[in-house]
Amino acid sequence: MAHWLFGEEHEALRRTVRSFVQKELVPHLERWEESQEIPRSVFRRCGELGFFGLKFPEEYGGQGGDYLASAVFKEEVARGGSVGLAGALGVHSGVALPPIFKFGTGEQRRRFLVPGIAGEKVGALAVTEPNAGSDVASIQTTARRDGDSYVLNGSKIFITNGVYADFVLVAAKTDPAAGHRGISLFLVERGTPGFSVGRKLAKAGMLCSDTGYLIFEDCRVPAENLLGEENRGFYLIMDGFQWERLMMALVSVGVAEVALEQAVGYVRSRTQFGQPVARFQAVAHRLVDMATQLEMIRGLTYQALWLFAQGRPCLKEVSMAKLAATEAAHRIAGEALQLHGGYGYMREYPIERIWRDTRVGTIVAGTSEIMREIVAREMELYR
Ligand SMILES: Cc1cc2nc3c(=O)[nH]c(=O)nc-3n(C[C@H](O)[C@H](O)[C@H](O)COP(=O)(O)OP(=O)(O)OC[C@H]3O[C@@H](n4cnc5c(N)ncnc54)[C@H](O)[C@@H]3O)c2cc1C
Numbered sequence: 300m301a302h303w304l305f306g307e308e309h310e311a312l313r314r315t316v317r318s319f320v321q322k323e324l325v326p327h328l329e330r331w332e333e334s335q336e337i338p339r340s341v342f343r344r345c346g347e348l349g350f351f352g353l354k355f356p357e358e359y360g361g362q363g364g365d366y367l368a369s370a371v372f373k374e375e376v377a378r379g380g381s382v383g384l385a386g387a388l389g390v391h392s393g394v395a396l397p398p399i400f401k402f403g404t405g406e407q408r409r410r411f412l413v414p415g416i417a418g419e420k421v422g423a424l425a426v427t428e429p430n431a432g433s434d435v436a437s438i439q440t441t442a443r444r445d446g447d448s449y450v451l452n453g454s455k456i457f458i459t460n461g462v463y464a465d466f467v468l469v470a471a472k473t474d475p476a477a478g479h480r481g482i483s484l485f486l487v488e489r490g491t492p493g494f495s496v497g498r499k500l501a502k503a504g505m506l507c508s509d510t511g512y513l514i515f516e517d518c519r520v521p522a523e524n525l526l527g528e529e530n531r532g533f534y535l536i537m538d539g540f541q542w543e544r545l546m547m548a549l550v551s552v553g554v555a556e557v558a559l560e561q562a563v564g565y566v567r568s569r570t571q572f573g574q575p576v577a578r579f580q581a582v583a584h585r586l587v588d589m590a591t592q593l594e595m596i597r598g599l600t601y602q603a604l605w606l607f608a609q610g611r612p613c614l615k616e617v618s619m620a621k622l623a624a625t626e627a628a629h630r631i632a633g634e635a636l637q638l639h640g641g642y643g644y645m646r647e648y649p650i651e652r653i654w655r656d657t658r659v660g661t662i663v664a665g666t667s668e669i670m671r672e673i674v675a676r677e678m679e680l681y682r
Pocket of ligand 1: 663
């Protein structure tokens with residue numbers, strides 16, 4: 300049954316995306332995991348089908364829809380069972396493009412947003428550094444103004460799409476003495492002299508999604524590539540975090556649903572002691588608990604999404620949804636793997652990848668500890 304939050308147009312979109320994911324993405328997942336790369340054609344196809352522009356105006360090639368439409372896309376891609384794929388497509392369309400739409404100049408929108416929506420250019424956001432993760436204000440990369448350009452020096456780590464992206468939104472200190480009030484965001488194009496990919500990082504999961512270590516050495520970026528106002532970058536990053544965290548919660552709901560389906564399918568077909576293992580009460584009750592957890596995180600996530608889509612204050616609700624959904628998704632995936640017995644630990648069963656992939660949820664886009672910290676402050680516990 301459709302959830303009350305979504306209208307008929309959202310449900311129609313859901314059917315379209317679901318069919319696309321099953322037909323055009325799922326059959327190739329294992330190959331992309333092996334090659335550790337998602338082909339460009341996937342981004343182009345999503346652009347062609349209008350999936351990257353769901354919430355952007357038509358004048359930029361978008362569909363003029365709303366955040367709920369975009370949420371449907373994120374959740375349905377995740378229902379394909381790959382957090383790596385959901386992460387790569389989600390970072391491009393839900394993390395790199397929105398700040399360009401919200402804070403970019405007409406020219407920046409033309410150069411980056413329009414080809415980004417079309418899937419012709421892929422974007423990334425580079426904030427994290429070897430010595431600055433949760434503490435965004437402590438980044439050390441600098442951008443010094445020199446005539447009509449800025450000169451960037453520093454490095455970025457763990458950057459999704461960082462290896463193959465055509466452009467990267469890079470956070471750098473334009474006023475190093477001013478803490479979080481001295482950060483700016485720059486659009487840096489691939490091929491800009493002084494910008495290089497140090498290496499592609501090897502990960503525990505999300506293998507198809509590329510994660511890069513990026514280096515900036517006297518990298519000269521034209522002043523017109525400054526995104527938004529100078530020294531306002533921290534606020535742009537924080538603004539984007541809300542949607543990014545909601546996306547993580549939606550992806551967790553989608554992938555937890557697949558994990559549960561996989562577990563139910565397996566225990567129904569696996570016979571031990573002369574009967575399907577699904578008929579053992581201990582197994583059935585475990586599945587009930589997993590299904591209950593899934594509906595709990597769906598409820599919390601949709602509630603936060605509804606508030607967000609209405610433009611209402613929702614810092615506490617989004618942080619709670621991100622916290623609960625990412626933790627529950629990995630727990631559900633672990634339970635599902637357990638119910639597969641030894642086969643669950645083998646690479647040929649998707650649950651093995653889902654379990655590895657879901658581990659990342661409590662780390663990216665603000666760790667679980669940081670989510671608890673935000674909620675504690677929202678609850679005024681330290682007053
Ligand atoms: C696969 C992957 C993809 C990523 N993609 C991107 C990307 O595209 N762009 C980007 O900029 N970054 C990206 N990141 C980085 C990610 O956002 C950071 O890893 C995350 O913010 C945590 O930072 P850190 O790893 O430096 O850990 P740290 O901040 O060093 O934290 C270490 C531990 O200390 C805890 N901790 C830190 N501060 C506190 C506190 N105040 N209270 C309690 N506990 C605390 C943390 O929760 C954690 O458990 C990615 C990371 C991964 C793994």
